[in-house]
Amino acid sequence: MNAQSMLPGQNTVAQLFEERIGFWGWWLNLASPPRNEQTMASPQLREKMRKAELTGYFIFVIAFFVVFDLIMAVASLHFMSVIFVLVFAAFLGLLAFLNRTGRTQTSAVLLVSAMILSIIFVIAFTPDTTSAVDLFPTYDFFVYPIALGSLFIPRKFIFPFTLAAIAFIFCNLLVQHHAADIESAKGTSKVVIWLVRPAAVLIVIAIVNWMGTRSVEQAILRADHAEELVAAHAWKELLRIGRCKKNICWI
Template identity: 80%
Template structure:
Protein backbone atom coordinates (compact mmCIF):
# COMPACT_ATOMS: atom_id res chain seq x y z
CA UNK A 1 0.00 0.00 0.00
CA UNK A 2 1.66 3.21 -1.26
CA UNK A 3 1.59 6.18 1.10
CA UNK A 4 0.49 9.58 -0.19
CA UNK A 5 3.12 12.28 -0.14
CA UNK A 6 3.75 15.75 -1.48
CA UNK A 7 1.18 18.32 -2.51
CA UNK A 8 -1.04 15.85 -4.32
CA UNK A 9 -0.86 13.51 -1.38
CA UNK A 10 -2.07 16.33 0.85
CA UNK A 11 -4.91 17.11 -1.56
CA UNK A 12 -5.95 13.45 -1.85
CA UNK A 13 -5.94 13.10 1.93
CA UNK A 14 -8.22 16.15 2.01
CA UNK A 15 -10.62 15.29 -0.84
CA UNK A 16 -10.49 11.46 -1.11
CA UNK A 17 -11.08 8.59 1.33
CA UNK A 18 -8.04 7.47 3.34
CA UNK A 19 -6.02 4.48 2.23
CA UNK A 20 -6.14 1.66 4.75
CA UNK A 21 -6.77 -2.06 4.94
CA UNK A 22 -10.54 -1.58 4.85
CA UNK A 23 -10.65 0.68 1.77
CA UNK A 24 -8.03 -1.38 -0.14
CA UNK A 25 -9.12 -4.89 0.85
CA UNK A 26 -10.16 -6.16 -2.59
CA UNK A 27 -10.16 -5.37 -6.33
CA UNK A 28 -13.58 -3.71 -6.24
CA UNK A 29 -12.62 -1.50 -3.32
CA UNK A 30 -9.35 -0.55 -5.01
CA UNK A 31 -11.25 0.39 -8.18
CA UNK A 32 -13.57 2.51 -6.07
CA UNK A 33 -10.55 4.20 -4.48
CA UNK A 34 -9.08 4.89 -7.93
CA UNK A 35 -12.25 6.62 -9.07
CA UNK A 36 -12.43 8.59 -5.83
CA UNK A 37 -8.90 9.87 -6.39
CA UNK A 38 -9.71 10.78 -10.01
CA UNK A 39 -12.75 12.68 -8.76
CA UNK A 40 -10.54 14.52 -6.29
CA UNK A 41 -8.13 15.50 -9.09
CA UNK A 42 -11.01 16.75 -11.24
CA UNK A 43 -12.45 18.71 -8.33
CA UNK A 44 -9.10 20.44 -7.95
CA UNK A 45 -9.09 21.43 -11.66
CA UNK A 46 -12.66 22.74 -11.42
CA UNK A 47 -11.76 24.63 -8.25
CA UNK A 48 -8.93 26.37 -10.15
CA UNK A 49 -11.43 27.48 -12.82
CA UNK A 50 -13.77 28.71 -10.09
CA UNK A 51 -10.99 30.82 -8.58
CA UNK A 52 -10.17 32.21 -12.02
CA UNK A 53 -13.86 33.07 -12.67
CA UNK A 54 -14.09 34.71 -9.25
CA UNK A 55 -11.11 36.93 -10.04
CA UNK A 56 -12.62 37.92 -13.40
CA UNK A 57 -15.96 38.69 -11.78
CA UNK A 58 -14.30 40.87 -9.15
CA UNK A 59 -12.20 42.70 -11.73
CA UNK A 60 -15.20 43.34 -13.97
CA UNK A 61 -17.30 44.37 -10.92
CA UNK A 62 -20.03 41.97 -11.97
CA UNK A 63 -21.43 41.16 -8.53
CA UNK A 64 -24.12 38.84 -9.80
CA UNK A 65 -21.40 36.65 -11.32
CA UNK A 66 -19.54 36.80 -8.00
CA UNK A 67 -22.62 35.41 -6.23
CA UNK A 68 -22.98 32.61 -8.79
CA UNK A 69 -19.31 31.72 -8.51
CA UNK A 70 -19.46 31.64 -4.70
CA UNK A 71 -22.53 29.40 -4.81
CA UNK A 72 -20.73 27.04 -7.18
CA UNK A 73 -17.70 27.09 -4.86
CA UNK A 74 -19.92 26.00 -1.97
CA UNK A 75 -21.31 23.28 -4.21
CA UNK A 76 -17.76 22.08 -4.92
CA UNK A 77 -17.10 22.01 -1.18
CA UNK A 78 -20.14 19.76 -0.74
CA UNK A 79 -18.91 17.44 -3.50
CA UNK A 80 -15.47 17.28 -1.86
CA UNK A 81 -17.05 16.35 1.47
CA UNK A 82 -19.13 13.60 -0.15
CA UNK A 83 -16.10 12.23 -1.97
CA UNK A 84 -14.06 12.29 1.27
CA UNK A 85 -16.87 10.43 3.08
CA UNK A 86 -16.81 7.59 0.55
CA UNK A 87 -19.85 8.69 -1.49
CA UNK A 88 -17.78 8.75 -4.65
CA UNK A 89 -20.56 7.85 -7.07
CA UNK A 90 -22.88 10.51 -5.68
CA UNK A 91 -20.14 13.13 -5.83
CA UNK A 92 -19.13 12.18 -9.39
CA UNK A 93 -22.72 12.14 -10.67
CA UNK A 94 -23.45 15.53 -9.12
CA UNK A 95 -20.24 16.96 -10.59
CA UNK A 96 -21.04 15.78 -14.13
CA UNK A 97 -24.63 16.97 -13.70
CA UNK A 98 -23.37 20.41 -12.66
CA UNK A 99 -21.15 20.57 -15.75
CA UNK A 100 -24.08 19.63 -18.01
CA UNK A 101 -26.33 22.17 -16.32
CA UNK A 102 -23.72 24.88 -16.75
CA UNK A 103 -23.51 24.23 -20.49
CA UNK A 104 -27.32 24.06 -20.75
CA UNK A 105 -27.61 27.32 -18.82
CA UNK A 106 -25.16 29.07 -21.16
CA UNK A 107 -26.86 27.80 -24.36
CA UNK A 108 -30.41 28.37 -23.12
CA UNK A 109 -29.78 32.00 -22.24
CA UNK A 110 -27.86 32.77 -25.41
CA UNK A 111 -29.36 35.72 -27.33
CA UNK A 112 -31.90 34.63 -29.90
CA UNK A 113 -29.96 36.34 -32.67
CA UNK A 114 -27.19 33.72 -32.51
CA UNK A 115 -26.42 32.29 -35.93
CA UNK A 116 -25.76 28.64 -36.77
CA UNK A 117 -22.04 29.29 -37.04
CA UNK A 118 -21.97 30.38 -33.37
CA UNK A 119 -24.60 27.94 -32.04
CA UNK A 120 -23.44 24.56 -33.33
CA UNK A 121 -19.92 24.74 -31.84
CA UNK A 122 -21.51 25.25 -28.41
CA UNK A 123 -23.23 21.87 -28.75
CA UNK A 124 -19.80 20.26 -28.88
CA UNK A 125 -19.16 21.37 -25.30
CA UNK A 126 -21.37 18.48 -24.14
CA UNK A 127 -18.52 16.17 -25.15
CA UNK A 128 -16.35 17.33 -22.23
CA UNK A 129 -18.57 16.28 -19.29
CA UNK A 130 -19.34 12.96 -21.00
CA UNK A 131 -15.72 12.18 -21.91
CA UNK A 132 -14.23 13.37 -18.62
CA UNK A 133 -17.07 12.06 -16.48
CA UNK A 134 -16.65 8.56 -17.89
CA UNK A 135 -13.31 8.38 -16.04
CA UNK A 136 -14.87 8.44 -12.57
CA UNK A 137 -18.62 7.85 -12.92
CA UNK A 138 -20.09 4.35 -13.31
CA UNK A 139 -20.32 3.18 -16.91
CA UNK A 140 -24.07 2.77 -16.65
CA UNK A 141 -24.49 6.56 -16.32
CA UNK A 142 -22.63 7.47 -19.52
CA UNK A 143 -25.55 6.89 -21.87
CA UNK A 144 -28.18 8.58 -19.65
CA UNK A 145 -26.09 11.78 -19.59
CA UNK A 146 -25.63 11.50 -23.36
CA UNK A 147 -29.37 11.14 -23.89
CA UNK A 148 -30.02 14.20 -21.71
CA UNK A 149 -27.55 16.25 -23.76
CA UNK A 150 -29.08 15.09 -27.08
CA UNK A 151 -32.61 15.81 -25.81
CA UNK A 152 -31.60 19.36 -24.86
CA UNK A 153 -30.01 19.91 -28.29
CA UNK A 154 -33.24 18.79 -30.01
CA UNK A 155 -35.35 20.98 -27.74
CA UNK A 156 -33.10 24.01 -28.18
CA UNK A 157 -32.85 23.69 -31.91
CA UNK A 158 -36.53 23.03 -32.61
CA UNK A 159 -38.42 24.95 -29.95
CA UNK A 160 -36.28 27.97 -29.10
CA UNK A 161 -35.81 31.13 -31.18
CA UNK A 162 -32.56 31.59 -33.05
CA UNK A 163 -31.14 33.64 -35.84
CA UNK A 164 -32.76 34.00 -39.25
CA UNK A 165 -30.54 31.39 -40.88
CA UNK A 166 -31.59 28.78 -38.33
CA UNK A 167 -35.28 29.69 -38.52
CA UNK A 168 -35.24 29.23 -42.31
CA UNK A 169 -33.95 25.66 -41.99
CA UNK A 170 -36.38 24.59 -39.22
CA UNK A 171 -39.20 23.99 -41.64
CA UNK A 172 -37.11 21.94 -44.06
CA UNK A 173 -35.48 18.52 -44.06
CA UNK A 174 -32.10 20.13 -43.49
CA UNK A 175 -32.84 20.45 -39.80
CA UNK A 176 -32.51 16.68 -39.48
CA UNK A 177 -28.91 16.93 -40.69
CA UNK A 178 -28.23 19.65 -38.13
CA UNK A 179 -29.64 17.40 -35.41
CA UNK A 180 -27.83 14.25 -36.55
CA UNK A 181 -24.39 15.86 -36.47
CA UNK A 182 -24.16 16.76 -32.72
CA UNK A 183 -26.17 13.70 -31.70
CA UNK A 184 -23.85 11.39 -33.67
CA UNK A 185 -20.77 13.02 -32.17
CA UNK A 186 -22.11 12.56 -28.65
CA UNK A 187 -23.17 8.96 -29.30
CA UNK A 188 -19.78 8.05 -30.75
CA UNK A 189 -18.00 9.65 -27.81
CA UNK A 190 -20.31 7.84 -25.38
CA UNK A 191 -19.82 4.43 -27.04
CA UNK A 192 -16.05 4.83 -27.27
CA UNK A 193 -15.79 5.93 -23.64
CA UNK A 194 -18.08 3.12 -22.50
CA UNK A 195 -16.01 0.49 -24.30
CA UNK A 196 -12.76 2.08 -23.18
CA UNK A 197 -13.79 2.18 -19.53
CA UNK A 198 -15.02 -1.38 -19.77
CA UNK A 199 -11.65 -2.61 -21.07
CA UNK A 200 -9.79 -0.49 -18.50
CA UNK A 201 -11.85 -1.87 -15.62
CA UNK A 202 -11.33 -5.43 -16.83
CA UNK A 203 -7.60 -4.86 -17.19
CA UNK A 204 -7.39 -3.34 -13.71
CA UNK A 205 -9.40 -6.20 -12.21
CA UNK A 206 -7.25 -8.73 -14.08
CA UNK A 207 -4.09 -7.06 -12.80
CA UNK A 208 -5.47 -6.98 -9.26
CA UNK A 209 -6.37 -10.63 -9.44
CA UNK A 210 -2.94 -11.49 -10.82
CA UNK A 211 -1.35 -9.53 -7.99
CA UNK A 212 -3.57 -11.29 -5.48
CA UNK A 213 -2.67 -14.63 -7.08
CA UNK A 214 1.04 -13.87 -6.77
CA UNK A 215 0.53 -12.80 -3.17
CA UNK A 216 -1.45 -15.96 -2.47
CA UNK A 217 1.27 -18.10 -4.09
CA UNK A 218 3.91 -16.41 -1.95
CA UNK A 219 1.82 -17.02 1.15
CA UNK A 220 1.31 -20.66 0.18
CA UNK A 221 5.05 -21.04 -0.38
CA UNK A 222 5.81 -19.49 3.00
CA UNK A 223 3.20 -21.68 4.69
CA UNK A 224 4.56 -24.79 2.96
CA UNK A 225 8.06 -23.90 4.15
CA UNK A 226 6.81 -23.36 7.69
CA UNK A 227 4.88 -26.64 7.59
CA UNK A 228 7.99 -28.43 6.32
CA UNK A 229 10.08 -26.95 9.13
CA UNK A 230 7.44 -27.88 11.69
CA UNK A 231 7.31 -31.40 10.26
CA UNK A 232 11.08 -31.78 10.49
CA UNK A 233 11.09 -30.44 14.03
CA UNK A 234 8.22 -32.76 14.98
CA UNK A 235 10.00 -35.76 13.47
CA UNK A 236 13.17 -34.85 15.36
CA UNK A 237 11.25 -34.55 18.63
CA UNK A 238 9.46 -37.85 18.01
CA UNK A 239 12.84 -39.49 17.33
CA UNK A 240 14.15 -38.19 20.65
CA UNK A 241 11.05 -39.46 22.44
CA UNK A 242 11.51 -42.89 20.82
CA UNK A 243 15.14 -42.99 21.94
CA UNK A 244 14.06 -42.16 25.47
CA UNK A 245 11.47 -44.96 25.34
CA UNK A 246 14.11 -47.37 24.06
CA UNK A 247 16.53 -46.49 26.86
CA UNK A 248 13.74 -46.81 29.43
CA UNK A 249 12.75 -50.20 28.01
CA UNK A 250 16.36 -51.34 28.49
CA UNK A 251 16.21 -50.37 32.17
CA UNK A 252 17.89 -46.96 32.02
CA UNK A 253 15.38 -44.89 33.94
CA UNK A 254 17.85 -42.02 34.43
CA UNK A 255 17.41 -40.90 30.81
CA UNK A 256 15.27 -37.79 30.24
CA UNK A 257 13.48 -36.35 27.25
CA UNK A 258 14.55 -32.83 26.22
CA UNK A 259 11.92 -30.27 27.18
CA UNK A 260 11.85 -26.84 25.52
CA UNK A 261 9.14 -24.22 25.63
CA UNK A 262 8.81 -23.98 21.82
CA UNK A 263 8.55 -27.70 21.21
CA UNK A 264 5.30 -29.03 19.80
CA UNK A 265 5.26 -32.06 22.10
CA UNK A 266 6.90 -30.58 25.18
CA UNK A 267 3.91 -31.62 27.30
CA UNK A 268 4.49 -35.24 26.29
CA UNK A 269 8.15 -34.84 27.22
CA UNK A 270 7.26 -33.46 30.64
CA UNK A 271 4.82 -36.29 31.32
CA UNK A 272 7.38 -38.85 30.15
CA UNK A 273 10.06 -37.33 32.38
CA UNK A 274 7.74 -37.46 35.39
CA UNK A 275 6.97 -41.11 34.64
CA UNK A 276 10.66 -41.95 34.27
CA UNK A 277 11.47 -40.17 37.53
CA UNK A 278 8.87 -42.27 39.33
CA UNK A 279 10.17 -45.45 37.69
CA UNK A 280 13.72 -44.54 38.69
CA UNK A 281 12.65 -44.02 42.29
CA UNK A 282 10.68 -47.27 42.16
CA UNK A 283 13.71 -49.16 40.80
CA UNK A 284 15.91 -47.67 43.52
CA UNK A 285 13.41 -48.68 46.18
CA UNK A 286 13.16 -52.14 44.65
CA UNK A 287 16.94 -52.58 44.73
CA UNK A 288 17.04 -51.34 48.31
CA UNK A 289 14.25 -53.73 49.29
CA UNK A 290 16.00 -56.65 47.58
CA UNK A 291 19.25 -55.79 49.35
CA UNK A 292 17.43 -55.59 52.68
CA UNK A 293 15.74 -58.95 52.10
CA UNK A 294 19.08 -60.52 51.18
CA UNK A 295 20.78 -59.02 54.24
CA UNK A 296 17.93 -60.14 56.49
CA UNK A 297 18.30 -63.65 55.14
CA UNK A 298 22.05 -63.55 55.77
CA UNK A 299 21.57 -62.29 59.33
CA UNK A 300 18.91 -64.94 59.94
CA UNK A 301 21.34 -67.66 58.82
CA UNK A 302 24.04 -66.10 60.95
CA UNK A 303 21.77 -66.15 64.02
CA UNK A 304 20.76 -69.76 63.35
CA UNK A 305 24.40 -70.77 63.16
CA UNK A 306 25.16 -68.95 66.41
CA UNK A 307 22.25 -70.71 68.09
CA UNK A 308 23.71 -74.00 66.94
CA UNK A 309 27.04 -73.11 68.51
CA UNK A 310 28.95 -72.53 65.29
CA UNK A 311 31.52 -69.74 65.23
CA UNK A 312 31.35 -68.11 61.80
CA UNK A 313 32.16 -64.67 60.56
CA UNK A 314 29.31 -62.19 60.41
CA UNK A 315 27.83 -61.79 56.95
CA UNK A 316 28.73 -58.80 54.78
CA UNK A 317 25.62 -56.63 54.63
CA UNK A 318 25.11 -53.89 52.05
CA UNK A 319 21.87 -52.30 53.24
CA UNK A 320 21.53 -49.97 56.18
CA UNK A 321 18.96 -52.25 57.77
CA UNK A 322 21.32 -55.25 57.61
CA UNK A 323 24.23 -53.26 59.02
CA UNK A 324 21.99 -51.93 61.76
CA UNK A 325 20.92 -55.48 62.67
CA UNK A 326 24.53 -56.63 62.90
CA UNK A 327 25.36 -53.66 65.09
CA UNK A 328 22.39 -54.43 67.31
CA UNK A 329 23.57 -58.03 67.64
CA UNK A 330 26.89 -56.74 68.94
CA UNK A 331 29.17 -58.03 66.23
CA UNK A 332 31.75 -55.35 66.88
CA UNK A 333 34.58 -57.50 68.24
CA UNK A 334 35.61 -58.73 64.85
CA UNK A 335 38.72 -57.57 63.06
CA UNK A 336 38.56 -54.24 61.26
CA UNK A 337 38.31 -55.83 57.83
CA UNK A 338 35.27 -57.88 58.96
CA UNK A 339 33.72 -55.32 61.27
CA UNK A 340 30.24 -54.39 60.19
CA UNK A 341 29.22 -50.87 59.49
CA UNK A 342 28.20 -48.84 62.52
CA UNK A 343 26.27 -45.65 61.91
CA UNK A 344 28.13 -42.63 63.23
CA UNK A 345 25.09 -40.44 63.60
CA UNK A 346 21.41 -41.01 64.32
CA UNK A 347 20.54 -39.68 60.86
CA UNK A 348 22.37 -42.53 59.16
CA UNK A 349 20.56 -45.23 61.13
CA UNK A 350 17.69 -47.04 59.48
CA UNK A 351 15.67 -46.47 62.67
CA UNK A 352 16.60 -42.95 63.85
CA UNK A 353 14.09 -42.93 66.67
CA UNK A 354 15.48 -46.09 68.25
CA UNK A 355 16.97 -45.63 71.72
CA UNK A 356 18.00 -49.24 72.26
CA UNK A 357 21.31 -49.52 74.04
CA UNK A 358 23.75 -51.40 71.85
CA UNK A 359 25.55 -54.28 73.58
CA UNK A 360 28.24 -56.44 72.02
CA UNK A 361 27.09 -59.88 71.06
CA UNK A 362 28.55 -62.42 73.54
CA UNK A 363 30.54 -64.36 71.00
CA UNK A 364 33.73 -64.27 73.10
CA UNK A 365 32.22 -66.34 75.96
CA UNK A 366 32.83 -70.05 75.74
CA UNK A 367 29.95 -72.36 76.59
CA UNK A 368 29.64 -76.08 76.98
CA UNK A 369 26.60 -77.11 75.01
CA UNK A 370 24.50 -80.06 76.16
CA UNK A 371 20.93 -81.17 75.87
CA UNK A 372 20.34 -80.83 79.59
CA UNK A 373 19.55 -77.98 81.94
CA UNK A 374 21.83 -75.23 83.13
CA UNK A 375 25.36 -76.13 84.30
CA UNK A 376 26.15 -76.51 87.91
CA UNK A 377 28.23 -73.92 89.59
CA UNK A 378 27.67 -71.14 87.00
CA UNK A 379 25.52 -68.15 87.55
CA UNK A 380 22.27 -67.94 85.70
CA UNK A 381 23.39 -64.85 83.78
CA UNK A 382 26.20 -66.86 82.08
CA UNK A 383 23.89 -69.55 80.87
CA UNK A 384 22.20 -69.57 77.46
CA UNK A 385 18.66 -70.80 77.03
CA UNK A 386 18.14 -74.47 76.58
CA UNK A 387 18.74 -75.49 72.96
CA UNK A 388 18.91 -78.77 71.22
CA UNK A 389 22.25 -80.54 70.75
CA UNK A 390 24.36 -79.04 68.10
CA UNK A 391 26.13 -82.14 66.97
CA UNK A 392 26.20 -81.44 63.28
CA UNK A 393 27.44 -84.91 62.57
CA UNK A 394 24.13 -86.45 63.63
CA UNK A 395 21.97 -84.04 61.62
CA UNK A 396 20.69 -85.40 58.39
CA UNK A 397 20.42 -83.24 55.28
CA UNK A 398 16.64 -83.44 55.49
CA UNK A 399 16.74 -81.99 59.01
CA UNK A 400 19.17 -79.20 58.05
CA UNK A 401 17.46 -75.85 57.52
CA UNK A 402 18.25 -74.29 54.22
CA UNK A 403 17.76 -70.76 53.02
Protein backbone atom coordinates (compact mmCIF):
# COMPACT_ATOMS: atom_id res chain seq x y z
CA MET A 1 0.00 0.00 0.00
CA ASN A 2 1.54 3.36 -0.99
CA ALA A 3 1.37 6.50 1.08
CA GLN A 4 -1.33 8.17 -1.00
CA SER A 5 -3.72 5.22 -0.76
CA MET A 6 -3.85 5.24 3.07
CA LEU A 7 -6.27 7.37 5.04
CA PRO A 8 -4.43 10.08 7.02
CA GLY A 9 -6.39 9.43 10.20
CA GLN A 10 -5.68 5.72 10.16
CA ASN A 11 -1.97 6.24 9.54
CA THR A 12 -1.69 8.81 12.33
CA VAL A 13 -3.37 6.54 14.85
CA ALA A 14 -1.33 3.53 13.75
CA GLN A 15 1.85 5.33 14.77
CA LEU A 16 0.60 5.80 18.34
CA PHE A 17 0.41 2.20 19.51
CA GLU A 18 2.65 -0.85 19.43
CA GLU A 19 1.80 -4.49 19.01
CA ARG A 20 1.67 -6.50 22.24
CA ILE A 21 4.42 -9.10 22.46
CA GLY A 22 5.72 -11.62 24.99
CA PHE A 23 3.90 -13.13 27.93
CA TRP A 24 2.30 -9.88 29.05
CA GLY A 25 1.18 -9.18 25.52
CA TRP A 26 -0.46 -12.60 25.40
CA TRP A 27 -2.18 -11.97 28.73
CA LEU A 28 -3.41 -8.50 27.79
CA ASN A 29 -4.79 -9.88 24.53
CA LEU A 30 -6.86 -12.25 26.68
CA ALA A 31 -7.93 -9.84 29.43
CA SER A 32 -8.19 -6.43 27.74
CA PRO A 33 -9.51 -5.01 24.45
CA PRO A 34 -7.34 -5.32 21.33
CA ARG A 35 -5.24 -2.41 20.19
CA ASN A 36 -6.43 -1.21 16.80
CA GLU A 37 -7.56 1.91 14.95
CA GLN A 38 -11.03 1.73 16.54
CA THR A 39 -9.92 1.34 20.18
CA MET A 40 -7.04 3.86 19.89
CA ALA A 41 -8.66 6.48 17.66
CA SER A 42 -8.63 9.38 20.16
CA PRO A 43 -6.85 10.44 23.37
CA GLN A 44 -9.98 9.57 25.37
CA LEU A 45 -10.09 6.05 23.90
CA ARG A 46 -6.38 5.58 24.53
CA GLU A 47 -6.86 6.61 28.16
CA LYS A 48 -9.66 4.05 28.40
CA MET A 49 -7.30 1.45 26.92
CA ARG A 50 -4.65 2.36 29.50
CA LYS A 51 -7.09 1.70 32.33
CA ALA A 52 -8.28 -1.51 30.69
CA GLU A 53 -4.71 -2.78 30.56
CA LEU A 54 -4.10 -1.80 34.18
CA THR A 55 -7.23 -3.72 35.11
CA GLY A 56 -5.91 -6.69 33.16
CA TYR A 57 -2.61 -6.58 35.05
CA PHE A 58 -4.42 -6.38 38.37
CA ILE A 59 -6.66 -9.33 37.51
CA PHE A 60 -3.53 -11.36 36.77
CA VAL A 61 -1.97 -10.49 40.14
CA ILE A 62 -5.12 -11.53 41.99
CA ALA A 63 -5.41 -14.68 39.86
CA PHE A 64 -1.86 -15.62 40.89
CA PHE A 65 -2.84 -15.50 44.57
CA VAL A 66 -6.05 -17.40 43.81
CA VAL A 67 -4.00 -20.24 42.32
CA PHE A 68 -1.83 -20.23 45.44
CA ASP A 69 -4.94 -20.32 47.66
CA LEU A 70 -6.35 -23.19 45.62
CA ILE A 71 -3.18 -25.22 46.12
CA MET A 72 -3.29 -24.55 49.86
CA ALA A 73 -6.98 -25.48 50.06
CA VAL A 74 -6.46 -28.74 48.18
CA ALA A 75 -3.41 -29.61 50.28
CA SER A 76 -5.37 -29.06 53.50
CA LEU A 77 -8.31 -31.14 52.15
CA HIS A 78 -10.73 -28.34 53.07
CA PHE A 79 -13.62 -28.87 50.65
CA MET A 80 -15.48 -25.62 51.36
CA SER A 81 -12.32 -23.57 50.88
CA VAL A 82 -11.81 -25.21 47.49
CA ILE A 83 -15.38 -24.28 46.52
CA PHE A 84 -14.93 -20.66 47.61
CA VAL A 85 -11.65 -20.34 45.71
CA LEU A 86 -13.14 -21.84 42.54
CA VAL A 87 -16.13 -19.49 42.74
CA PHE A 88 -13.81 -16.51 43.07
CA ALA A 89 -11.71 -17.80 40.16
CA ALA A 90 -14.87 -17.92 38.04
CA PHE A 91 -15.64 -14.36 39.15
CA LEU A 92 -12.18 -13.25 37.98
CA GLY A 93 -12.87 -14.94 34.65
CA LEU A 94 -16.07 -12.91 34.34
CA LEU A 95 -14.15 -9.70 35.11
CA ALA A 96 -11.56 -10.54 32.46
CA PHE A 97 -14.34 -11.18 29.93
CA LEU A 98 -16.05 -7.87 30.73
CA ASN A 99 -12.75 -6.04 30.46
CA ARG A 100 -11.90 -7.81 27.19
CA THR A 101 -15.23 -6.83 25.62
CA GLY A 102 -14.77 -3.14 26.41
CA ARG A 103 -16.81 -2.93 29.62
CA THR A 104 -13.76 -1.80 31.56
CA GLN A 105 -15.60 0.46 33.97
CA THR A 106 -17.96 -2.35 35.01
CA SER A 107 -15.07 -4.78 35.44
CA ALA A 108 -13.00 -2.33 37.49
CA VAL A 109 -15.89 -1.34 39.77
CA LEU A 110 -16.80 -4.99 40.40
CA LEU A 111 -13.17 -5.81 41.16
CA VAL A 112 -12.81 -3.05 43.76
CA SER A 113 -16.23 -3.91 45.18
CA ALA A 114 -15.14 -7.53 45.62
CA MET A 115 -11.99 -6.42 47.45
CA ILE A 116 -13.98 -4.20 49.82
CA LEU A 117 -16.60 -6.90 50.41
CA SER A 118 -13.84 -9.40 51.22
CA ILE A 119 -12.49 -7.08 53.91
CA ILE A 120 -16.01 -6.48 55.25
CA PHE A 121 -16.60 -10.24 55.39
CA VAL A 122 -13.40 -10.84 57.36
CA ILE A 123 -14.06 -8.03 59.86
CA ALA A 124 -17.76 -8.82 60.29
CA PHE A 125 -17.00 -12.43 61.20
CA THR A 126 -14.12 -11.63 63.50
CA PRO A 127 -14.73 -13.29 66.90
CA ASP A 128 -16.38 -10.93 69.37
CA THR A 129 -13.55 -11.66 71.81
CA THR A 130 -11.09 -9.70 69.64
CA SER A 131 -9.68 -6.73 71.55
CA ALA A 132 -9.40 -3.16 70.29
CA VAL A 133 -5.65 -3.56 69.73
CA ASP A 134 -6.29 -6.40 67.27
CA LEU A 135 -9.51 -5.12 65.68
CA PHE A 136 -8.79 -1.49 64.83
CA PRO A 137 -5.73 -2.09 62.59
CA THR A 138 -7.95 -4.21 60.33
CA TYR A 139 -9.94 -1.08 59.44
CA ASP A 140 -6.84 0.24 57.68
CA PHE A 141 -7.08 -2.56 55.11
CA PHE A 142 -9.78 -0.51 53.36
CA VAL A 143 -6.99 1.79 52.23
CA TYR A 144 -5.68 -0.80 49.77
CA PRO A 145 -8.71 -1.22 47.46
CA ILE A 146 -9.24 2.54 47.42
CA ALA A 147 -5.60 3.40 46.71
CA LEU A 148 -5.04 0.61 44.18
CA GLY A 149 -8.49 0.94 42.64
CA SER A 150 -7.90 4.62 41.90
CA LEU A 151 -5.41 3.49 39.24
CA PHE A 152 -8.11 2.03 37.01
CA ILE A 153 -11.60 2.93 38.27
CA PRO A 154 -13.24 6.21 37.21
CA ARG A 155 -12.49 9.04 39.64
CA LYS A 156 -16.19 9.50 40.40
CA PHE A 157 -16.23 6.14 42.23
CA ILE A 158 -13.37 6.88 44.64
CA PHE A 159 -15.44 8.80 47.18
CA PRO A 160 -18.52 6.49 47.09
CA PHE A 161 -16.27 3.52 47.86
CA THR A 162 -14.61 5.52 50.64
CA LEU A 163 -17.94 6.51 52.18
CA ALA A 164 -19.14 2.89 52.01
CA ALA A 165 -16.05 1.74 53.89
CA ILE A 166 -16.49 4.46 56.53
CA ALA A 167 -20.17 3.58 56.94
CA PHE A 168 -19.25 -0.05 57.57
CA ILE A 169 -16.62 0.93 60.15
CA PHE A 170 -19.14 3.06 62.04
CA CYS A 171 -21.77 0.32 61.88
CA ASN A 172 -19.34 -2.41 62.89
CA LEU A 173 -17.97 -0.50 65.86
CA LEU A 174 -21.26 0.88 67.18
CA VAL A 175 -23.72 -1.93 66.42
CA GLN A 176 -21.83 -5.20 66.41
CA HIS A 177 -20.95 -6.82 69.71
CA HIS A 178 -17.25 -6.74 70.59
CA ALA A 179 -14.85 -7.60 73.39
CA ALA A 180 -15.25 -6.07 76.85
CA ASP A 181 -12.68 -3.30 76.35
CA ILE A 182 -14.55 -2.04 73.27
CA GLU A 183 -18.02 -2.40 74.79
CA SER A 184 -16.98 -0.43 77.87
CA ALA A 185 -15.81 2.47 75.68
CA LYS A 186 -19.12 2.81 73.83
CA GLY A 187 -20.98 5.90 74.96
CA THR A 188 -17.78 7.66 76.00
CA SER A 189 -15.59 10.19 74.22
CA LYS A 190 -13.04 7.47 73.55
CA VAL A 191 -15.23 5.86 70.93
CA VAL A 192 -15.29 9.15 68.99
CA ILE A 193 -11.53 8.96 68.57
CA TRP A 194 -11.82 5.34 67.49
CA LEU A 195 -14.32 6.38 64.81
CA VAL A 196 -12.59 9.54 63.60
CA ARG A 197 -9.15 8.04 63.17
CA PRO A 198 -9.90 5.40 60.43
CA ALA A 199 -12.43 7.73 58.77
CA ALA A 200 -9.85 10.53 58.57
CA VAL A 201 -7.23 8.19 57.12
CA LEU A 202 -9.61 6.97 54.42
CA ILE A 203 -10.78 10.48 53.53
CA VAL A 204 -7.20 11.75 53.20
CA ILE A 205 -6.26 8.75 51.04
CA ALA A 206 -9.33 9.30 48.86
CA ILE A 207 -8.60 13.01 48.36
CA VAL A 208 -4.92 12.43 47.56
CA ASN A 209 -5.71 9.63 45.11
CA TRP A 210 -8.52 11.61 43.48
CA MET A 211 -6.23 14.60 42.92
CA GLY A 212 -3.35 12.39 41.80
CA THR A 213 -5.52 10.48 39.35
CA ARG A 214 -6.92 13.72 37.94
CA SER A 215 -3.42 15.14 37.47
CA VAL A 216 -2.13 11.98 35.79
CA GLU A 217 -5.12 11.76 33.44
CA GLN A 218 -4.73 15.38 32.36
CA ALA A 219 -0.98 14.98 31.82
CA ILE A 220 -1.47 11.81 29.76
CA LEU A 221 -4.17 13.41 27.62
CA ARG A 222 -1.98 16.47 26.95
CA ALA A 223 1.02 14.32 26.04
CA ASP A 224 -1.12 12.04 23.90
CA HIS A 225 -2.62 14.99 22.05
CA ALA A 226 0.84 16.46 21.43
CA GLU A 227 2.08 13.12 20.09
CA GLU A 228 -0.97 12.94 17.85
CA LEU A 229 -0.18 16.39 16.43
CA VAL A 230 3.44 15.39 15.75
CA ALA A 231 2.31 12.23 13.96
CA ALA A 232 -0.22 14.22 11.91
CA HIS A 233 2.47 16.73 10.92
CA ALA A 234 4.80 13.90 9.86
CA TRP A 235 2.02 12.42 7.73
CA LYS A 236 1.36 15.81 6.16
CA GLU A 237 5.04 16.10 5.25
CA LEU A 238 4.96 12.61 3.75
CA LEU A 239 2.02 13.59 1.57
CA ARG A 240 3.73 16.82 0.51
CA ILE A 241 6.88 14.97 -0.52
CA GLY A 242 4.85 12.37 -2.36
CA ARG A 243 3.05 15.06 -4.36
CA CYS A 244 6.22 16.90 -5.36
CA LYS A 245 8.45 15.48 -8.05
CA LYS A 246 11.15 17.40 -9.89
CA ASN A 247 10.17 20.60 -8.05
CA ILE A 248 6.60 20.34 -9.42
CA CYS A 249 3.81 19.97 -6.82
CA TRP A 250 0.11 19.30 -7.32
CA ILE A 251 -3.01 18.92 -5.14
